[in-house]
Amino acid sequence: MAADMVNGSGEKAGGPPEWLSQALDCLPMDVRPLLLEGIDPFAAVMEAVAGIEFGGFLVIDAPFNPSPLRRILAARGFSSYGRKLNAGQWRVFFHLDGGEDWESDAEVDVGPEGAMSWREEDGVHIDVRKLAPPNPMLAILRLIESVGPHEVVVVHHEREPHFLIPELAERGWRIARTSSEVVNVRLWLERMS
Known part of the structure; x- marks a missing residue:
């Protein structure tokens, strides 16, 4: 499965962050069904985020690279790493680590x-x-x-x-x-x- 990979700043990455191997075991939260029903998944995602302790992970499957969400979570201390799995599916990995792998000037x-x-x-x-x-x-x-x-x-x-x-x-x-x-x-x- 060929995948385009981008880091938290949306740029092509030279390689995945070290923490990614730990996040691969997490069950993804697939927001695509909510979007198909016309429901904004933001509240559900933020509810999931609220339960993550420092060092924890969240994995989201979306139909596109959710840049605004990645920026919001970066402001809350999450690093992120995304993979385009196919034309209608992105998998984005979030790690609550203080936003170490996020471009420092990527502010909202x-x-x-x-x-x-x-x-x-x-x-x-x-x-x-x-x-x-x-x-x-x-x-x-x-x-x-x-x-x-x-x-x-x-x-x-x-x-x-x-x-x-x-x-x-x-x-x-x-x-x-x-x-x-x-x-x-x-x-x-x-x-x-």
């Missing part, structure tokens, strides 16, 4: 509306899922006004934000690309040329 900012934002190779990401309207739109508009002239903004949303499109156009932005997964619609926003 939380805006006034409650949106989380962070920087990855493909741009500035913002997660507006679970925010009540109009907070997703307000958070996205605030972010696009603060980024550099050539920055791409990647929005993580629960649905296609139709009311956002004219607001973006008014500010000289457009949706360049869209990717839809269950309860995770991603939009890549760029400035118009």
